[in-house]
Amino acid sequence: MTNRRVFISGALAASAAAMLPRCVFADVATDARFVLVILRGALDGLAAVPAYGDGAYVSKRGALAITAPQLKLDGMFALNPALTQLHERFQSRELIVFHAVASPYRERSHFDGQDLLENGTGAPKSAHDGWLNRALPLLPEAKQRATDRIALALAQNVPLVLRGDARVGSWAPSRLPDTDSDTLQRIADLYSTDEYFASRLQSALAADSVVGEGEGMGGAGRRDPLNALNTVAAAAGKFLAAADGPRIAVLEATGWDTHANQGAERGQLASRLSGLDQALNSLRTSLAGAWARSAILVVTEFGRTVAVNGTGGTDHGTATCAFLVGGAVAGGRVVADWPGLASSALYEGRDLRPTLDVRSIMKSVLASHLGARESGIEEQVFPSSRPARPIDHLFI
Amino acid sequence: MTLDAVIAANHFGLGARPGEIERARSDARGWLQKQLTGSRTVPDDIRRLPSSADIFKTYSELRRERSDVKSDGEAAKRRLGGLRAKLVPYYLDQVAARYRVAVHTEESLRERLVHFWTNHFAVSADKPQVLALAGALENEAIRPHVAGRFADMLNAVEMHPAMILYLDNQASIGPDSQLAQRRGRRGANSERKLGINENLAREILELHTLGVDGGYTQQDVTTFARALTGWSIGTDRFARGGEPGKFAFHDGAHEPGTKTILGTRYSQSGIAQPHAVLADLARHPATARHIASKLARHFIADEPPSDAIDHIAKAFLDSDGDLPAVHRAVLDTPAAWAAPATKLKTPHELVVSTFRALDFVPSEPRQVAAPFELLGQRPYTPGSPAGWPDTATQWDGPDALLKRIEWAGSVAARVASREQPLSLGERSLGAALNERTRVAITRAASAEQGITLLLASPEFQRR
Numbered sequence: 001m002t003n004r005r006v007f008i009s010g011a012l013a014a015s016a017a018a019m020l021p022r023c024v025f026a027d028v029a030t031d032a033r034f035v036l037v038i039l040r041g042a043l044d045g046l047a048a049v050p051a052y053g054d055g056a057y058v059s060k061r062g063a064l065a066i067t068a069p070q071l072k073l074d075g076m077f078a079l080n081p082a083l084t085q086l087h088e089r090f091q092s093r094e095l096i097v098f099h100a101v102a103s104p105y106r107e108r109s110h111f112d113g114q115d116l117l118e119n120g121t122g123a124p125k126s127a128h129d130g131w132l133n134r135a136l137p138l139l140p141e142a143k144q145r146a147t148d149r150i151a152l153a154l155a156q157n158v159p160l161v162l163r164g165d166a167r168v169g170s171w172a173p174s175r176l177p178d179t180d181s182d183t184l185q186r187i188a189d190l191y192s193t194d195e196y197f198a199s200r201l202q203s204a205l206a207a208d209s210v211v212g213e214g215e216g217m218g219g220a221g222r223r224d225p226l227n228a229l230n231t232v233a234a235a236a237g238k239f240l241a242a243a244d245g246p247r248i249a250v251l252e253a254t255g256w257d258t259h260a261n262q263g264a265e266r267g268q269l270a271s272r273l274s275g276l277d278q279a280l281n282s283l284r285t286s287l288a289g290a291w292a293r294s295a296i297l298v299v300t301e302f303g304r305t306v307a308v309n310g311t312g313g314t315d316h317g318t319a320t321c322a323f324l325v326g327g328a329v330a331g332g333r334v335v336a337d338w339p340g341l342a343s344s345a346l347y348e349g350r351d352l353r354p355t356l357d358v359r360s361i362m363k364s365v366l367a368s369h370l371g372a373r374e375s376g377i378e379e380q381v382f383p384s385s386r387p388a389r390p391i392d393h394l395f396i
Numbered sequence: 397m398t399l400d401a402v403i404a405a406n407h408f409g410l411g412a413r414p415g416e417i418e419r420a421r422s423d424a425r426g427w428l429q430k431q432l433t434g435s436r437t438v439p440d441d442i443r444r445l446p447s448s449a450d451i452f453k454t455y456s457e458l459r460r461e462r463s464d465v466k467s468d469g470e471a472a473k474r475r476l477g478g479l480r481a482k483l484v485p486y487y488l489d490q491v492a493a494r495y496r497v498a499v500h501t502e503e504s505l506r507e508r509l510v511h512f513w514t515n516h517f518a519v520s521a522d523k524p525q526v527l528a529l530a531g532a533l534e535n536e537a538i539r540p541h542v543a544g545r546f547a548d549m550l551n552a553v554e555m556h557p558a559m560i561l562y563l564d565n566q567a568s569i570g571p572d573s574q575l576a577q578r579r580g581r582r583g584a585n586s587e588r589k590l591g592i593n594e595n596l597a598r599e600i601l602e603l604h605t606l607g608v609d610g611g612y613t614q615q616d617v618t619t620f621a622r623a624l625t626g627w628s629i630g631t632d633r634f635a636r637g638g639e640p641g642k643f644a645f646h647d648g649a650h651e652p653g654t655k656t657i658l659g660t661r662y663s664q665s666g667i668a669q670p671h672a673v674l675a676d677l678a679r680h681p682a683t684a685r686h687i688a689s690k691l692a693r694h695f696i697a698d699e700p701p702s703d704a705i706d707h708i709a710k711a712f713l714d715s716d717g718d719l720p721a722v723h724r725a726v727l728d729t730p731a732a733w734a735a736p737a738t739k740l741k742t743p744h745e746l747v748v749s750t751f752r753a754l755d756f757v758p759s760e761p762r763q764v765a766a767p768f769e770l771l772g773q774r775p776y777t778p779g780s781p782a783g784w785p786d787t788a789t790q791w792d793g794p795d796a797l798l799k800r801i802e803w804a805g806s807v808a809a810r811v812a813s814r815e816q817p818l819s820l821g822e823r824s825l826g827a828a829l830n831e832r833t834r835v836a837i838t839r840a841a842s843a844e845q846g847i848t849l850l851l852a853s854p855e856f857q858r859r
């Protein structure tokens with residue numbers, strides 16, 4: 001049932017929009033780019049961003065401690081030595097590092113943790129759609145274009161965070177020959193009585209027309225997940241850089257579940273981080289001029305145990321780190337209400353204690369960077385999350 | 397009902413082979429039910445594969461060879477790459493054997509159930525230690541028990557080297573075990589601290605048995621992990637003694653003492669303790685419900701009705717986890733026979749059903765694996781212990797649909813010279829072939845285009 005007041009305010013907004021010159025909207029809304037990078041498998045925040053200045057850090061981390069960090073951020077925190085590009089962004093004041101961050105999830109299942117990170121509610125499986133999908137209709141941009149022209153999943157399949165009522169595009173490198181247009185037309189006819197297939201085909205063709213043919217992204221090896229991340233990151237930048245291209249992209253990367261032989265300065269996790277670092281840099285390079293209006297948020301479902309486990313790795317934990325990087329970011333700082341690593345400070349005696357709700361960062365992105373209405377963010381995007389206040393001044 | 401045979405072959409089975417709908421027509425339910433019970437001789441394609449113990453030995457030798465020279469960085473990467481290249485042929489042979497059997501079998505419900513349980517007990521071949529062992533887990537731990545008891549399958553899986561290596565239990569060591577105490581007395585360098593790894597314990601509870609809402613706590617996970625210390629593989633490295641590449645229980649690494657898990661005290665010593673925990677988990681009501689939900693999601697709908705889950709869970713508990721009884725309960729659920737088809741095929745199901753319709757499997761192992769990879773489901777690599785998702789939302793991205801269409805086109809180009817689109821449609825979809833699709837096929841500009849339309853049609857993309 002349509003609420004009359006909502007209907008009226010919607011109509012007013014529409015008519016006001018019609019009276020304003022188009023370029024106002026172009027300035028306010030259409031230029032901002034946002035990329036969400038989801039690291040699946042639970043990134044060890046203390047490995048990516050070691051708290052080397054914490055008195056308990058070395059004793060608690062044992063073999064995993066990075067004792068002489070090169071890429072310092074301040075007197076307390078450093079970046080893992082593999083994150084050299086991100087460190088440059090920090091020095092250029094384009095990176096904010098958040099620490100002791102967590103979603104509201106307090107159990108330790110990857111799958112529920114990811115579900116909640118993406119559905120944006122306070123409990124796993126309590127919504128079948130994702131917070132970013134629910135945010136799409138709230139964006140000023142949505143008044144001008146269909147949502148599947150605004151948001152794009154850089155994957156064959158749409159991750160939960162972008163699934164929902166608003167249509168979105170998806171794209172992944174292909175090694176298959178294109179289907180000829182006559183056959184595609186006939187397939188579209190065949191689907192015309194099946195809305196489920198018809199709408200997906202339409203969104204796919206829309207995304208395909210944006211990237212254009214022969215972009216040279218085909219043939220990317222999907223076997224090496226890091227290589228694949230680099231490929232899709234570069235592609236995402238190209239999509240977003242186009243004047244009429246999408247404004248929001250979602251990327252995902254797996255391989256962070258380091259239960260064994262994680263390594264410290266070097267090793268398994270460091271090489272994953274290096275791949276991430278390169279991919280973020282490829283994204284920056286391919287965004288080209290649009291980098292100045294871009295923000296990239298890197299999040300994971302939860303952190304890992306502070307102590308090393310019996311197999312040179314870490315088990316599932318709670319709080320971790322997050323990165324916000326881009327030309328639009330007021331960076332060069334660490335945002336953390338640091339709980340400390342002393343035994344008494346740990347969550348359940350084993351994990352980094354969360355002091356910042358990751359949704360505070362997400363809300364700031366939606367409101368301050370993408371221009372979504374705050375009332376809509378509280379009511380529709382992140383229901384019942386008032387205590388997680390947006391953070392001011394994250395953007396230039 | 398005329399659709400029953402189509403549903404039997406395409407929804408319960410892996411997709412109709414030429415003539416199969418005809419053969420199932422007289423007694424579709426009976427055709428399915430007789431696949432559920434009894435043992436079968438191992439198909440030749442699978443019998444010819446090397447065992448996990450043989451593969452593990454090769455793997456260990458290769459690793460030892462390569463670790464002789466100490467180095468790091470680029471050199472280490474090259475060494476790992478070389479190791480991988482030696483293991484890939486094992487993986488590809490397992491993949492080729494799996495799909496040859498899937499395409500040729502006359503008992504495709506039984507084979508679907510093998511795939512279902514492999515995915516329930518998922519390992520992922522993108523972890524290097526598991527690359528050459530993932531298919532072996534299916535053939536050695538799943539296949540022999542698909543008409544047996546859940547408890548036996550659970551034991552076989554958790555004792556399989558692929559699972560132990562995948563979830564890192566081989567070096568999980570009790571902090572008060574003999575091994576840890578000896579190490580402590582020697583004052584060995586504390587760099588390599590001995591201790592537990594809770595990965596296997598957590599995933600057994602969360603994914604293999606009770607389910608994430610099954611009522612266990614972090615304390616249960618940690619205590620179960622202690623009970624599982626010493627649950628390992630026979631090699632010189634992890635457990636002195638034991639046959640290399642086979643399950644070995646390393647008493648010296650086992651955390652001694654009574655453990656309380658889910659409110660039950662386990663006072664057994666040694667291997668009897670984890671076995672007792674597994675036996676209780678296998679018959680726990682939460683396990684019955686978790687398994688029933690997954691079967692209902694697979695055979696009924698992405699959001700299955702709760703009475704169907706109740707019915708299957710009851711069969712599980714009443715039969716003490718007798719899998720034929722559980723699987724029969726699925727067949728007895730009227731909702732599982734609903735038409736039109738409710739489930740979007742996964743890429744795996746789409747490729748298998750296409751190959752079955754065409755009675756064709758590429759001869760080169762690499763070519764067998766290729767289409768699955770192109771469509772986003774490289775065999776045995778779900779990427780997480782939760783296995784491949786079994787809901788459409790995970791597979792129906794716009795780009796995924798376009799890739800399915802493109803793949804349909806490339807298959808059509810290959811078989812157009814020997815296939816009639818309409819007869820292919822009739823023998824693979826029977827009475828489920830939509831009139832709209834029939835018309836589109838008959839009006840197609842070429843056989844190639846007709847076959848593309850058929851394979852891309854909504855009714856072929858669903859099951």
